[in-house]
Amino acid sequence: MDISLNKTQRDIAKEARRFLKKECPMEFVKEMCEDERGFTEDIWKKMADMDWMAMRIPESYGGIGMDLMDLNMVLEEMGRTVFPGPFFSTILLAAEAIVASGSDAQKDRYLPGIADGNLRGTLAMNEPDGGADTDYIQMAARAEGDDFVLTGTKVSVPDAHVADVLVCAARTESGNDPNKGITLFLVDPREPGVSVSPLPTMDSTRKLCVVEFKGVRLGKESILGERHRGWGTLKQVLQRAQIGLSAECVGGAERVMEIATDYAKIRIQFNQPIGTFQAVKHRCAQMYLEAESARSLLYWGAWAQDYGDEKKAAVAASAVKSYCSETFTHNASGAIQVLGGTGFTLESEVHFYLKRAKGNEMALGDPAFHREQVMGLLQTNGIDK
Amino acid sequence: MDFRLTSEQEDFRKGFVAWLEKNIPDDFDPSRRRSYETEEDLKRAYIDFQKRLSDGAYAGMHYPKEYGGQGKTIVEEAIVLQTLAATCFELRWPGVITHGMAVPVIYTCGTEAQKKMFLTKIHDGTQLWSQGFSEPDAGSDVANTSTLAVRKNDHYIVNGQKVWTSFAHVSDYCLLLVRTDTGSSKHKGLSYLLVDMSLPGIDVRPMTQITGEADFNEVFFDNVKVPVDMLLGAEGQGWQIAVTTLMFERVLGDVVMGAAYEKKIEKMIAMAQLVKRSGRPALEDPIFRQQIAGAYIEVQVLKYHGLRSFSRQLKGGVPGPEGSVGKLLWSEPNQRLTEAALGVQGIFSQIMGGAPWSIQDGFWQFDFLRSKGNTIEAGTSEIQRNIIAERVLGLPKDVSRASIK
Missing domain, CATH: 2.40.110.10 (Butyryl-CoA Dehydrogenase, subunit A, domain 2)
Structure with missing residues (x-):
């Protein structure tokens, strides 16, 4: 048993953080909100140069063939910056489906193009x-x-x-x-x-x-x-996408926790940092608790997709999706409260997180849908210990 | 990353499960909330069973053989404890403090003589321990401990009062936190004594909990003479010992609780199949289905958080204040879980075990009430959130506690 990231995964995360810090500051996010397309060719090309589009595509089609866990390293970082654009839909929705059940001709037609950044899908x-x-x-x-x-x-x-x-x-x-x-x-x-x-x-x-x-x-x-027989493929694609989206949620949930905590250290009221007060402190601690919890659950879900059996993968995907997406919403809401009036403005970056969190919560099956899935699977398969 | 056990570990687990099937005592009935009517009966059952574990080479897996252990690794210990928690939680209950606190503290900080004197007897079941931490004026503020131990020749003379002392009424020894330096305040000047509960001057008075049971006690110390060689570690080291040693154990505790709670989810699903709403099984009700699934998910959080911390520890990591996360994850979700269970029972939720119409022998009535203690014992939720906020996130201490180091 070893529940830790390997060196490659840690390196991917580090590189992704460095890249996104430079290429995707909040000004860029704001610009892309206004932009009709929602991304730039420039950043798309740079991401392709980093091999991000190729990570999940098999080597025989111009990709690298990595695990979902490896891609999650990038997705978490994207969650931290509310990364805009069609990366998620292209890679986790379209490419995964084509990899899972495309004919050789279909794979040839689309996968190398996706891997090198020339094609997008959803x-x-x-x-x-x-x-x-x-x-x-x-x-x-x-x-x-x-x-x-x-x-x-x-x-x-x-x-x-x-x-x-x-x-x-x-x-x-x-x-x-x-x-x-x-x-x-x-x-x-x-x-x-x-x-x-x-x-x-x-x-x-x-x-x-x-x-x-x-x-x-x-x-x-x-x-x-x-x-x-499309559901078999779609179900599998959805599970992976649910895990990927959960990775985004964990990154985002952690980032808003940091924003709130940093603010609580410097915002002075009643002559002291507001982080001194237990009412604020406990809210921050709760954000940490939930983000850590979501991360532990996410690792299980991602591993189950890469190496677990079908039953484990299914129940884990639904458990992870419902929990991690709700965590992101909780934390984004909590951060707005800690930031007070500042958090309620468009000037602040926190609203991007809240809006993304709510979107992620409802996408690919909402929490209620997934809890129902979990219950159904527990009835059919029992608890997998 | 790999969530699986190795094939040797998996074989070990299967071997233990098979052993357990043959060695669970005949009078233990997992379908009942309590198989043993009195505390004494339960204590006897615990001692017999611990002896069997020891004879079967399953006691203290990761402790050296010379101290009654098996000389294996903490992974085997985790496997044994998880399996026991899922099959016979009740049988293990009297030993919670003994194995979870006394053993690791004595093993880590004890002298050779102390280890020889206690550890084997604990592992073979002949000795039970309690833990004397809290006092009337030192609850969450443990450092306010005022029970005094004044050294006089070869003895400490102990005077004071402890409260909420789990298992003091059935224990042979007590891990007692005392102030050895009368002039000291707060964390400084605290020490640990290993106190024989049969010494003259010790008065144990059980306190009845909201469940009707009496695991807790008030313990009064009136000029109790404790030999100086029963000092654990050095004088004044009590606080460090308490904090550091117990953090290691906490991680194992999270792993074990995850296994115990998974069993509870199974029980809850079975109950919801049994209990009816409008003539149909409650399990068909979408609201209960949401709640049960939600409880299951929270248990998975505890389980995988526990395994993740455990894995970190296996790689040599030292558990820190983030251990408070685990404490919150086994306490608060258990309250939600038991609330949901009583919700499923509806009008039957008032019926106690043993009565006609009682559901699952009153397991959930007990568990619901007992869970209210979870967010208080072993450091309240409020204290855990302070620890996370201040020691993990680096938020400033509040003014009233700012002078406390």
Whole structure:
């Protein structure tokens, strides 16, 4: 048993912190909020030079083939800076799905381009009637000869406006069981019938879009993985993305704790630093407690994805996602309270964290959805000791 | 990173589980909240079982053989303790202070003679210990200890009063925190004495807890003559001994509690299948499902926090003030967990064990009440948060405690 980061992981984290400190100060985050695309070619290229896009892509497709735990080192640092742009959607949603079930031709077409920073992608999954549930997929993909015709609406699709490829989940057979009848498609958003509209969002560091499909005709070469059996892939992709997003949450939760603590040391009221008062002190201690807790849970979840069995990986992903995302929200809210009036202004950086935290909490299944998953898995599999 | 045991450790664990199946006493019934009616019965059962553990080479895994241990590593100890916590928590209860505090403190700070005198007897079950820390005016403010030990020739003459002294009524010895330097204040001048509870002048009065049980006591010391060779460490070192030694043990404690709580989650799920709401099992109610899953997740936090700290310790790390995180993680979630359990019981939540309609033999009624002590014993939640804020995060001490070093 060894629950510690190895040298490579520590180095990745250190490099990422150095890079983001330089390239992603708060002014950059603010600029990207206003920016329609939400990122710059310049930073994207530099990240590709650091091999961040290549980390999870197999060596045979121009990547490095590293563990999710390794990528988490970068994601935590991104969480610390509320890093804007389509990295998460490209790497953890699109690329993971293509790696998991793409044909050789599909992998050849997309993966080297993603690895070297030339292509971006995302996952079109959520539907208006599904709420925060990830397993509600009802959009129809009707078979017409060898083709499929997609019609329907996907909401809260991250970064679709800058994507070169959408992984789209649709129903090729009607029904409610996600295990039957869901098929994944690779869709070029410039295809006729596809329209992408960015929405104004609270967390404007992460753009969300509505994607409308109006009779979009796709050949069978667009099917990603097996027909009707898309949920198997999607479930696995989602679990990894939930862990990745949790890594972001842990980084963010730690950073806001530091911001609040630093402020409590220098802000003078009643002739003393406010951190002297136990009411403030205990709030800071609570933030530390939760951030540490979230980190311990996150390590378990990431390890379970990389090396655990299927049952362990599933229950851990849901436990981790619900806990870490709520922790981030708790800590961001706590930091605003410690910073007082200052924390409530747009001038302060804390609001970025709160907005991101709330976005992360609801994305990829909200905490209530995941606790229900956990309960279901405990009933089916028992407690894995 | 690797969360798995090695194959040798896994074999060891399986071997112990198999051994345990054959050696659990016949009168121990895990479906009951208490298998033993009286404190004396429980003490006897503990002693017999500890003797079996010792005979089976499972007592004190990481302590040297010459002190009644097995000469293995702390990983084997953790495996044994986790397994015991998950199977027979009650049987081990009288020994909580003995094994969790007395053994590590004596082993780390005791003289050769003290180690020889006590450790083997503890491991083979013949000796139980209590811990005399708190006093009426020294609760969270432990450093305010005023029980005096004045040296006179070959003895210390001890006078004073301890309170909340766990297991004093069933223990043979007490780990007693005293002030040896009358002119000293606060942390300076505190020392540890190893006190034979049968000495004249010691008066133990059990205190009844809100659970109706009496694990705690008031203990009065009236001119008790303790031989000087029962001083642990040097005079004035009591505070350091208390702080440092116990931090190591705390980490092991978190790992053990995680295992015990996982068992409780299983029990809670079984209960929610049994108890009905509107004619259907409570386990089908979405609110209870959320609460049970939430409790499970908090237990996983404790478990993996414990393993992470334990792993750090295995690599030679010295546990520090961040140990307070573990204390908070086994105390506060246990209150939420037991609240949720009583919530599932609804109208049956008032029915005590043994009565008609009682659920799971009153386990949760007891556990709910007992959990209220968790955030007080072993340093209150407030003290733990002060420690985190001041010693981990570096926030300034408040004015009233600023003069305390």
